[in-house]
Amino acid sequence: MTSRLKDVAARAGVSIRTVSNVVSGSANVAEETRARVQRVLDELGYRPNQAARNLRGGRTGLVGLAIPELHSPYFAELAGLVAEAAAQRSWTVVIDQTHGDPDAERRLLEGTGGRLVDGLIISPWSIGPEELTACAGGVPVVLLGERATHGLADHVAVDNALAAEEATAHLLAGGRRRIAAIGLQPHLSNGTAHHRLDGYRTALRKAGVAPDPALEVPVRALHRADGARAMSDLLHGGARPDAVFAFTDELALGALHVAGAAGLRVPQDLALVGFDGIEDARYANPALTTVVPDKRQIAERALQCLADRIHSPATGVPPLDIVVPHCLEVRASTAGTD
Amino acid sequence: MTSRLKDVAARAGVSIRTVSNVVSGSANVAEETRARVQRVLDELGYRPNQAARNLRGGRTGLVGLAIPELHSPYFAELAGLVAEAAAQRSWTVVIDQTHGDPDAERRLLEGTGGRLVDGLIISPWSIGPEELTACAGGVPVVLLGERATHGLADHVAVDNALAAEEATAHLLAGGRRRIAAIGLQPHLSNGTAHHRLDGYRTALRKAGVAPDPALEVPVRALHRADGARAMSDLLHGGARPDAVFAFTDELALGALHVAGAAGLRVPQDLALVGFDGIEDARYANPALTTVVPDKRQIAERALQCLADRIHSPATGVPPLDIVVPHCLEVRASTAGTD
Structure with a gap:
């Protein structure tokens, strides 16, 4: 229970000012009085007003x-x-x-x-x-x-471009050549997505693989539903990928769900890498390879x-x-x- | 930029007290002075201290x-x-x-x-x-x-007992009889888990199925890892269930992961229901049946x-x-x- 200075003062038989001095730690109180007031503060469960205390320090905490x-x-x-x-x-x-x-x-x-x-x-x-x-x-x-x-x-x-390059290089090292990138957001000034796209393209270039615009799939948002939609578009669009690098784990999990429902074997028919290292990725079926930022x-x-x-x-x-x-x-x- | 009353007072050529009166809307200021101070407040981008303003109303917001x-x-x-x-x-x-x-x-x-x-x-x-x-x-x-x-x-x-009873009844209606319940937390006074267990047992009783203590699996926490561990225990313990009712979707997704890795077909070999209606459940492989609280x-x-x-x-x-x-x-x- 929060009590007010007035209640404490009445109970301790001192002025409100004296109670205030005790609470604020002022030196201006006789030791015996201080002890009596403190006892009453404790009994009544008095707590100084947090907001006021913080204000005094000029900070809100x-x-x-x-x-x-x-x-x-x-x-x-x-x-x-x-x-x-x-x-x-x-x-x-x-x-x-x-x-x-x-x-x-x-x-x-x-x-x-x-x-x-x-x-x-x-x-x-x-x-x-x-x-x-x-x-x-x-x-x-x-x-x-x-x-x-x-x-x-x-x-x-994190170094988004480098991380994206490593993720793409991992897929290239496994023999994949038609690697889709899911996660551009052309309607937003999403710098993170730009850096991840740069890294993806860098890896392709270093491996001598020409980028295919049909494999770079924009999304509205970065959720599972967007990844699912992007994967459906890829499967029905004729630009069949053998791998997907998704810019977030949520996108990757949406894509994984659609790939599974379409009867694709992961990773045999389609390898997938996500980004974010969220806990869900670890328990996906199959478990999702992902870039894990610290x-x-x-x-x-x-x-x-x-x-x-x-x-x-x-x-x-x-x-x-x-x-x-x-x-x-x-x-x-x-x-x-x- | 946040300016202080002192800066405003100096610039307007008035006392801090006058600035304070203008800010607090006091009637005690000549109209001409008020206009001058307000102009300076606007120029300097002064904003009243939010914490102090809230304190005055006795609320922090x-x-x-x-x-x-x-x-x-x-x-x-x-x-x-x-x-x-x-x-x-x-x-x-x-x-x-x-x-x-x-x-x-x-x-x-x-x-x-x-x-x-x-x-x-x-x-x-x-x-x-x-x-x-x-x-x-x-x-x-x-x-x-x-x-x-x-x-x-x-x-x-939500009515946790009723919702758990409905989830279990759904599994019973599909012909399942060895339904495991994953999610008791005997080390915590977790009332929610108790109510879900009650609902599960009620459904079994109404269907004339004797509860099997070996199918009621306690967990340490409610995460995927705990659901995975519980499912492993069930698979290796000889008390093979034909269905699982997990008290959270996270537990269910962990169990689903282990079932998939063990080669069980879901739902043919094992049906699963979760609880919470989280977005992950919708995109699991296969998608997870779940109790969705509003x-x-x-x-x-x-x-x-x-x-x-x-x-x-x-x-x-x-x-x-x-x-x-x-x-x-x-x-x-x-x-x-x-």
Whole structure:
């Protein structure tokens, strides 16, 4: 039960001011009085108002995490890790879903200008980096999952192009030549997808395989349903692939479902690689080969950036560009292909 | 950019007090002065401190959502829906992961006693309802996913026993008789699991099938890995089931993975039903039959309860027990079994 200073003062037979001095740790109270007041505070279960206490330090103790959607397993896993890492720093995470909507991102950033949060982690963002940092109004911002930050804010990501090249090279090493890429989003300025496409094309070029535009399949969103639709289009379009590199595990799982339903044997008829290392990939039938970003390190490094900026705002350290490790976890969906 | 009252006062040539009066809308300022100060406020992009503004109204504008883990797809989907419904009420959601740990739940509730949030939605909780409401210190609390609330707080859930009975009856109608139940958690006071077990046993009893303790498989947690382990135990234990009712979709997907790897045909050799209606279930190979709770309605009703308690704290309305609808979505993992 939360009691108020007035109740405590009445019970302890002192002024509200004295209770306030005890609560704030002021030296201005006789030891005997302090002990009596503290006893009453304990008895009544008094807790100082958290919001007011934080305000006094000029900080809210809140860190914002803006992600396109919580129900996406990749972002859900990442949000969980950010919340854990934040708790270790006694921060609470306020999570906002932007649905990749520029207006939602703008509103959110303007909210941070109002100082609801001490810092903000945002991934990925539809509005440009200039507008982004202008909107944030001096609150430290860390960007995830996008490389073209123009040095305007700290940035944490895997090397998307390299990871995509490795995933494609793995399929090429297994003898695949008609490798589809599922996940372009031409209607969005999705930098991550661009980098993954670059990596895919680089691998093909290095292997002397001409890219086939019919095998580069755009999607509306990055969900299972979009991957399923893309796979159906590939199967009915006559541009039959012998492998698929999907830009997210969700896309890959949708494609895998359609391939299975169409009677294709995976990996014999079709090898599949995803990206994100979500838990679902491990338990797919068959288990999905995937690029696994070190999500724990993404969360850790992003919070470390915020902590450094919040605690030493004026050090003049230029924005950091932090690349975290990834690995390709080979499973049954490509087994025997290398 | 966020400016401080001091900067505004200097630029407008007035006292900080006058700026403060303008910001707070006090009547105590000459119209000409007010206009001048407001112009400077606009020029400098001043935004009132959100936390302070909320404090003045006695509210923080934050609603807490405490869930065992964000990376679980069910809770991630639910959290997404709660965040959406909260945004419609101009609330921001603070999400906390408890990992089902009683101490974490206690800390969280004691935090709400300190009034970081205006209200709290918590699901599921390891500590008992008496301790729960005592800890919350007057902040409205809504419980999800557990029925034994003893009328101490508003409560929103599906009818877990009925839904489990329907899922089991669906398998029985398809001629299955050796139906395993995966998902008891004897080491936790997991009320939800108890209700699902009750429903499973009720269906067996009504069909005249004697329950076989060897088919009731306990799990440590509710993840794919636990479902995989339980399925392995069943396959190697000699108590071969012809169907599985798993208490979560994640458990079911783990079991499905092991069944597939063992060469069992689903549903011919083994029919499977899950619970939660997560997106992954739809795209499993084969697609998973599952009990689908109306998660959007869970989120809506929980926030409506909080809104009512926050805005009319003293109406004396007794705690509500709200049952939201569910349905059994039949897919390929049980196709032909009824």
